[in-house]
Structure formats: C-alpha cells, structure tokens
Amino acid sequence: MTTPDPAPPATDPPSPRSWGYRDETISDRDDLPKIAEKEEAPEVLDCRGQRCPLPVIALARRLPSLPVGAVLRVLADDPAAANDIPAWCRMRDHEYVGASDGPAYDVRRRH
C-alpha cells in the first residue's frame, strides 16, 4: 500500500455474504433516489425464500451493525417470521416496530 487513496470510498465496504442472504440496502442501490431522512428509508435485509430460523439469524447478525435507534426492515416470506421476529425482539429487548406489505418487518435497535 504505497499509493495513497485519492478519496475515501463513497459507500461502506460490502458486508460478508457468506450466510446466504442478500443484504443489499436501499443506500447500495443506484436505481433509487437517495433519501435524506433515515427514518423514512430503513436499511433492508432481504430474507425472502429463506425458512426460519434463517431470517432471525440474519436479523441478529445485521442489527448490531446499525446505530442504536436505527430501523432495519426484514423482508421475509416464511410464515413463521411473522411470529418469530417479534418474539426475537422481545427476547433480545429490541423494539418491534411493526409489519407491512412485503411481507416486511421493521425492527429498531434499542441498545
């Protein structure tokens, strides 16, 4: 590393992808306009096609990388996710914000 980097990278380095889930976030996507308000544009974790407990494992791995107070949106079509994501939030003392179409489940990091 003798050549100095001319500029810092524009985005964060990609997260490890070894767990089989697509962890693309809205901020990674250049086909969408960048939205300034973090509250309106939560990070997205796409676990569609995965069966429980994989979406919950993915959520548990990803949430700690977000700042406290941030919201992570988990896309999961396994019917057990609707039950197990709120249950995980209760066991781990994070805030389950609610569900929306997708099906998507929003979780706020509490600590």
Next chain:
Amino acid sequence: MGTAGDQAVPGTAGARDEKPVRNGQPTPTYFDAASAVPLHPVARAALDAALDDGWADPAKLYAASRRANHLLEAARGAAAEAIGCRPEELTFTPSGADACQRAVAGLLRGRRRSGDTLVHSAVEHSSVLHAAQAQVDSGGRAVSVPVDRLGRLSLDAFEAAVREPGTAAAAVMSANHEVGTVQPIDLVASLSAVVGVPLLVDAAQSLGRVSVPEGWSVLTGSARKWGGPAGVGLLAVRAGTRYDAPAPPPVSVPLAVAAAASLRAAVAEAGAQAARLSPLIDRIRSAVATNVPDVEVVGDPVHRLPNLVTFSCLYVDGEALLHALDRRGFAVSSGSSCTSSTLDPSHVLVAMGVLSHGNIRVSLHRDTTESDVDRFVEELPGIVAAIRAQAGASRL
C-alpha cells in the same frame, strides 16, 4: 413389563432405572407421551382376555354375541366410572379426534335454534379447529378466544364471547397438547353455564394425568394417550345436553375393553405418576434454562401438566434438532413449522406469541426413568450448540 423390573433398586418403586434391552440394544428413549404412550400392562391383559371372549359381533342374539355385548357394557361402565358419568352417557369412538369433531357437530346441531356460533380457545386441538372451520364453511360462525403468553385462556374474552347472542356452544381443552398449560375448566364451565351455553372439554391430554375436569357438557378423550390401544376415543355427553349427532360407528369390543381397563388404571395411578414425573419435568425445565443459552421454556410454569415441558431454542432449526435427538435415541415432538406438513408454525405457539423455531416438546410417561431424563439434560446442550455452530449462529 418384567425382566428389567427385577433389577430395579429397592425404594424406587415405579422408577425403573434399568432400560429394557432388546436384541442387545437399549430401546430408544420415548419422550412423546402427548402423542401416544406404550400400552399399559393392564390394557394388554384386558385385550388378551377380550380377544378370547369378545370376538363376536355384539349385536347378534347368540351366546358368543351376548358375551361380547356384556364385555362392551362392562367397558362402558368402567370408563364412565373413571370419568365420573353414567354408562349411558358414554360412547367409544374410532379415535380422540373423531370424538372431538363429532362432539362439536353434535352440540352445534343440537343448539341450531339458539345460534350458529362456536366459541373456542385459540389453542384447541386441530380436530376442534377443523370442526370450527366446517361450521364457518357451512355458513355459521366461529369465535377464537385468545390466550396470554403462558397459554392461559382470557376469561374476560371468553365470558364476553359466550354472552354474545347466537352462541351455540363453547369448546375449551382441559390442558394444552403442545405446551401443557392447564385451563381453569371450573371457571370456564360456570361462565358457560350462567348463559346456558354447553361446554365441550377436550380432555385428551389430562385424562390419567391430572384429576378429571368437572362442569363439562361433553367430554372427549383418546385411549392411546392414557395407555390404551390406538383406535379408541371416548365421547361422553351429559344427560340433558342439547346434542344431536348420529351414533359413532361401532368400535372393536376388545379394543374398547382394553381402553376402559387402562383408563381406570391410569386414573387411579395419576396422582402417584404426577408425583414421580413432575420433579423430572422440573429437572428438565431448570437444566434447559441453565445449561442451554438463549432458550425460552414455554407454557404455564405452575398450572401445567405434570409430564410435559416445551421449549424453543433461538437460532435452531427445529427439524435439525428433532433429527439430532433422534440419532441420540430420543423421540420428541416439535411445533416448529419445518416439522409440519403445511410449513406453518404451530397455531398454539403463534397464539401465545412465543418463539416457534427450534421448538421441542418433551412428554414423559409411566415407563420414563430418571436416567432417561438425566441422559437428556446431559446431551441436549451439546446437541443445540452443534446445530448453532453449523448455522454460524453461535455468538449472536
């Protein structure tokens, strides 16, 4: 149940610590009493005798037929006495599920002039829920009453539901088959009786384990869960209940005799078995909570069946856990979605709002020994840890 019992340690009556050995291999440890238990020795003896004496068609007029009919009547009498009803109020059905479905249909039909709504707890056995769905499909209504995190029925919601005009019948199980929570049937029965709504109590899990509930209009049970043969259910309808259903198809006389004999034995032994098994369940509950990280023991810790415990392990695939336990010789059950044919999680765990993945139900019976339980609590932490490590979920 002979050979192993001869070596039992004196003073451990009923708790045989030597496992039966067949072909030099120890028999697997069977922990799924909530589905079925091995035949009670009394059932086997009664079945043998009834096969000799009760093989004939009980509906004919010759001597062999009269003998079979006499045995069937004696079986009804013994079963009725065990649950506290009159013999004419009791019939045998082809299964416990059949008894439940028949009971719901009979109550709804008998009360069709009063209403078309079935009120039931959210955690009833699927046979009751299917009967509720059939009522909805045929233009009636079904109201599901919620339970709390421990699986306890909301009595306020139940009372409000049975008081609604148009309520024809109510169904509340005595104890839940997946988490073991025991419902306050005496209170449920008086809330129903006040408004004249007949109550079906599915007692499949509690007969022969805790005292027989009171206050029911219809009571159902399943012989293979109390040590009787598979293929016999029990349906008791209190005299005076508005009930309209065709008689169930005739049940094999020898099976009915074996079911009744074992019911009487199981009810008589229930107190002693509960006193022996309850501390073993307590041992599993505390060992699981202490030695397995991130586990949720579910169900009411106090008002529960003495022989059943259910827990959910975070980040663990229920099917993988079931198979791993099976390889170590433990037969258990699971409410996780991956173990069900529909891939839906257990409606009981969902109604309680508890974790549904990594779920294991352990249910003990009269042949369970202390060493079975010791081996389970010893091996479980390592099995769970190995599955988590494989999923990369060890330190989440």
